Each structure stands twice: as structure tokens, then as C-alpha cells.
Amino acid sequence: MVIHWVLVVRYELMKRFGYYITESSEHNAEYHPYFIKSKYPELIEKFNIPLDEYPRRCENQIEEWEEMRDELVKNEELKHERTHEYASYIMEAMETGKPYKIGGNVLNTGLIENLPQKAVVEVPCLVDRSGISPCQVGELPEQLAALNRTNINVHLMTIKAALEKKKEYIYQAALLDPHTASELSIDDTINLCDDLIEAHGDWLPEYK
Structure with a gap:
């Protein structure tokens, strides 16, 4: 069976957990602790993980948006058609x-x-x-609910940090992240958070 390169991570998760995965391989590689690992650099090639995909995509999108803006503003015969959105x-x-x-x-x-x-x-x-x-869905298969909960934990703590402006909750959110926890120690994770908070400067309010 030949698997298209963009589906490799998704297929691996489907094979191991038993259900089709809708999220992209790039995101799944980030969300889970199995694929991007400093101890196993060969996994990047094995699962064909494009580590620069999102910075590259963002740069391209910004360029495309600027071109689209110019085309729309200068188009005096602009027509509208309904899409699938x-x-x-x-x-x-x-x-x-x-x-x-x-x-x-x-x-x-x-x-x-x-x-x-x-x-x-x-x-x-x-x-x-x-x-x-x-609509009511009911219960997910337990292994899928467990996979979701590992990231939901991070989301809920991140929201709590944003609402209560406590740096401690930022640390806890990062410590609960499955990918981060698989690579870094507690001290490394906290130091990384401090570096990111400092680097973002005015983008973040002052946390206590």
C-alpha cells in the first residue's frame, strides 16, 4: 500500500489508535509526543515531517493576501460568487x-x-x-478521548492563564503539553516560557 507523503503521520496514528484522523500530518506531529524527537531525528525523514511548513506557508499567505488586496481594491468590475464556505x-x-x-x-x-x-x-x-x-455525540472511543484530553488540558490551563494573568498557569500549561514534556525537563520548560514571554514583550500583559 502506497501512502501519500502528506498522510504518513495521520496513517500511523490511524494504524495505532484504530480510527481515521482528520487533522493534518503537520499538526499531528506537533500535538503528539511520538514524531518530532531530538533523540530520534530519523523520524523526521521517516514520517516526512516538514518542520518549516508553517513559517513558509505564513510567508506565502501574507504575500498572497497583499496581492489579493491590490486586485480587489483596483478591480472596478468585481463580481461576487458564492463559495462552499x-x-x-x-x-x-x-x-x-x-x-x-x-x-x-x-x-x-x-x-x-x-x-x-x-x-x-x-x-x-x-x-x-x-x-x-x-447534536449529542455521546462517548468517543476511550483511546481517542485520551488523545484529545492531553491537549485539552493545555488549552484549559492556557485560558486560565490568560484570564487570571498568572505566570504560574503559563508554566503549568506548558508542563502539561505532551510534546514539550517528552523533550524537556521541568526547569527547561519554565526557562523556555520565560524566554518566550520576554521575547514577546508588549504582546503579552504583565503576568504576576
Whole structure:
């Protein structure tokens, strides 16, 4: 069986955990502690992980956005065509009552029973004049819920840090990150956080 290079990490996770993975291989390599490892540099080539993919993509996108802006501003014969993007269909459903189904990101509130209530989850949603109504999913297979929880823990602590402005919670969020924890010691992780906070300067408020 030949696996396309962009699917290698996703396929490995599917093989080991038993279910299809929708997230990209690049992101999955970052989220999990199995693929980008200083002790096993050969995994980068084995799983074809493009470490520079997102900086490169961001640079390209910024350039494309600037070109698009110029094209739109200077185009006196601009026409609009509806695309597959959700936004216009959601607005239409809420204004006219014409039902529309989406995969939406919503507060969990028990929709996925074995994930934290405060987590944001992506579930099937029905949109109509009454708004966006998420559908009950039930429980995920336990191994998949466990994989999700490892990152949800980080998300919840990051939110707590942002709301309460406590540097201690930034440290704890980083210490809970599965990829970081697989590579760095506690002291290294805290020092890394301090370096990042200092480097970002005015972008971050002062944390106590």
C-alpha cells in the first residue's frame, strides 16, 4: 500500500489508535509526543515531517493576501460568487429558517461525554432560525478521548492563564503539553516560557 507523503503521520496514528484522523500530518506531529524527537531525528525523514511548513506557508499567505488586496481594491468590475464556505449559509439559515448542517466548534456541555465540559468540541450542528443547535455525540472511543484530553488540558490551563494573568498557569500549561514534556525537563520548560514571554514583550500583559 502506497501512502501519500502528506498522510504518513495521520496513517500511523490511524494504524495505532484504530480510527481515521482528520487533522493534518503537520499538526499531528506537533500535538503528539511520538514524531518530532531530538533523540530520534530519523523520524523526521521517516514520517516526512516538514518542520518549516508553517513559517513558509505564513510567508506565502501574507504575500498572497497583499496581492489579493491590490486586485480587489483596483478591480472596478468585481463580481461576487458564492463559495462552499459556511458563513453565508449560516446567515441564510438563521435569517430565513432554511435548515443547514455544519460541523461546528461549540462548548462541550456534555455533547461528548468523556471530554471536559469546558472544552470546545467540533460536532454536527443544525442551523436554522432558532440559531445553532449542536447534536449529542455521546462517548468517543476511550483511546481517542485520551488523545484529545492531553491537549485539552493545555488549552484549559492556557485560558486560565490568560484570564487570571498568572505566570504560574503559563508554566503549568506548558508542563502539561505532551510534546514539550517528552523533550524537556521541568526547569527547561519554565526557562523556555520565560524566554518566550520576554521575547514577546508588549504582546503579552504583565503576568504576576
